[in-house]
Amino acid sequence: MTLLYSFAPIADENARILILGSMPGQASLDAGQYYAHKRNLFWPVMAELLQFDPSAGYEERTAALRAAGIALWDVLQSCKREGSLDANIEHATLTVNNFAEFFRQHRQIRHVFFNGEKAASCFHRYVAKADYPADLICQRLPSTSPANASQSLAFKLQAWQRIMDVK
Template identity: 50%
Template sequence: METCMDSAPGRGDEQVWGFAPVASAGARVLVLGSMPGVASLRQAQYYAHPRNAFWPLAARICGFDPVLDYPGRLRALQACGIALWDVLRACERPGSLDADIRNDTLVPNDFREFLGRHPGIVRVCFNGAKAAAVYRRHVLPGLAGVSLQYVELPSTSPAHAAASFEQKLAAWAPALKSLDE
């Protein structure tokens, strides 16, 4: 199981660095955000903002208690065959909003290497439009010959409140369900 930070937090005021992936050998689904927000970076935890809907959604879909401590939630997610990572390894972004990511500073993660170590992953779920767009533009061209299913999902970020929790649940549930069901 990989759970450590990929590198230290930003070198400058706006330079941010993401986390290492959280993935078990049995992962079948990879959930990708764009880059952790400020609350997540401060706590060194994926989806740490208290109003982010990711953990309540994952708990409902996978059947675990959303108030588990962070290591417990990660274990429950991995038991459900789900891995977490972000499209970007680093970028410049003041604050937490995807819209504020400077496009000329994007450093994508090494997905060819990651997918080589996790060959069971067959579905990639994007947590929001920015993650999907950055992946398509900066990662997908380097993955020729890799066959994956892609699903773009509504962002779980509190900044994207256009969809209700129930609407997000209806979109996320079939995407995160085991592929063996």
């Protein structure tokens, strides 16, 4: 099994909110883009919340996040995993991203939203409390992954509205 690597964060100096996934799925890794699977609801949800065209190009969509003060990254820097499911991540192989350095460079971030349970549990388990601000507010949101199809788009939109409440 090959070691998989995540992407660099999408963030600028104006970021106030960080959205964290666990590790990109295979479609995203193949495309070199966050949330590239055609059935992942991340971009449709963000498009609705931030009022941009969900069919816009990747650069336009990521620019809309940055303009809204939202950064995007993954908890894991690397891991081995069969397929795309978080449940298949081999825990002995995972490495987390350098959050101490990230938060040093993005001092305005005070809210972290996790895209699903795996991102939240990995962050809380593997990222040292000394590596992020003591007053950081963390909230788990329902996963936008197609593997979480039991929850409707409407349900996810309502839950993800919390991002706009702190923006």
